[in-house]
Amino acid sequence: MLNRRDFLKSASAFAGVSAMTGLAGVANAASAANGHVVVVGGGYGGATAAKYLRMWSNGSVKVTLIERESTFISCPISNLVIGGIKDMAYITTSYDNLSSKWGIEVIHDEVVGIDVDKREIRLAKGDTVSYDRAVLSPGIDFMPDDIEGLAGNEDSIPHAWKAGAQTVILRKQLEDMPAGGVFAMHIPKVPYRCPPGPYERACLVANYLKDHKPGSKVMILDSNPEIQSKKGLFTRAYEGQYQDIIEYVPNSTLVSVDAATRTAELDFSEIKADVLNVIQPMRAGRLVDFLGVELINERWVDVDWLTMEAKGVPNIHVLGDATFPAPTMPKSGHMANQHAKVAAAAILNMLAGQAPNPTPVVMNTCYSFVDSQNVVHVASVHQYNAERQTFLPVEGAGGVSAAANRLEGGYALDWAQNIWADMLA
């Protein structure tokens, strides 16, 4: 194993690093961009940004990626693991290619401080890394204190809204559930990460219970007044194939939980569940608190959409779920990947002393499984509007599936394979 200093020495010994296999295959013109970009968070936004900065600069920009976890575990497709259709190995990918193929220095550590004046990032193990520009894609953090009795009880009342140990816990609880039991899921108020995600989860849990725990119920306790994404398509599944299993309860405000009895206390009722899945209220990953700027609604970072720079903080770009979204822009892995490409292009221009691309475009697709085979999508395309200085959805473009269908069951898994490769291969 190389330590970090040795790695830097050997990496710079390559100079242009054309020996890196990923870069050798790219027919980019030599880039005028130089400097060191530090990316924090190796999820959908951060891993994409790190790879594209190297690929598009043809190796001329040095990139360091800091990620606390040792492997990437995907939230998309994790509902299939909970539903017993895929396993954890399917949603897990190594970070190895980012270093071996793209020449990125990958550091597995936790960022515990950012000094924006000195342009330095402090790591838990004691190192300090300095940057010319930094990209933060920390995803979300939870706010368990908003619900009495929840903090510290995430093992008995899992959220499974970050994939990993929580996914395994929720799957195990489902397997241990008695036939005729109750699975209750609480959905926080919008905006939360992945608008269709909870409704997909309800389908896949019901699909599992139908075959393995006959007589069981799924209760969706939604704090929102209605289904937040693909409403017609999910309603069709809830009232059709799952009509004896799923009960949808809108305007359900969760006041407190009792971990010992898995009881949820709502405004006007109490529900005792065998499995209680509380998707907690959430905010931008706490990493952004180091920036010292005011968050929108005390939760999300305000960004300049041409460059993804955090407003009021020089040289820092923020991507993905952590941002306060442009109109109708969802918090999704697909969108975080697109933010990353806008940021990478802008950073390379700015490091070369040029203006950022004035006409960026991003698009989104979220596929949702309604059972092990049939899938529905929602898609949108967002063009930058110079006058309003934000991305706006193109009218007449995008939309949802006509009905759940098997063809898209295949396309959804193709999407996962391709986006994972786009980030990490």
Added chain:
Amino acid sequence: MKIRASLAVLVFAGLSGSAIAQDPNLARNLAATCANCHGTNGHAVAEAKKLAGEPAESIIQTMAEFRSGDKPATIMHQIVKGYTEEQIELIANYFAAQE
């Protein structure tokens, strides 16, 4: 339909062409919006359709058929309407040039 599409191109060209200079990497950046499903630089994995090295004319033609509805699709007919014809041309030429 036809008239609407070319109007959109005019409006877009008006914005990008005269008011602001076009980014030298615009084609690359636009093509990257397709990579989530068609692979980095169009090099698809799994069963997805690869776009790298496909003739630009055929990509442009297929996209026009998605736009008009002549070619049946689950999603491409919705995606293509988010891009101007000028943008599709840039994207097609970028993918065609990939090995």
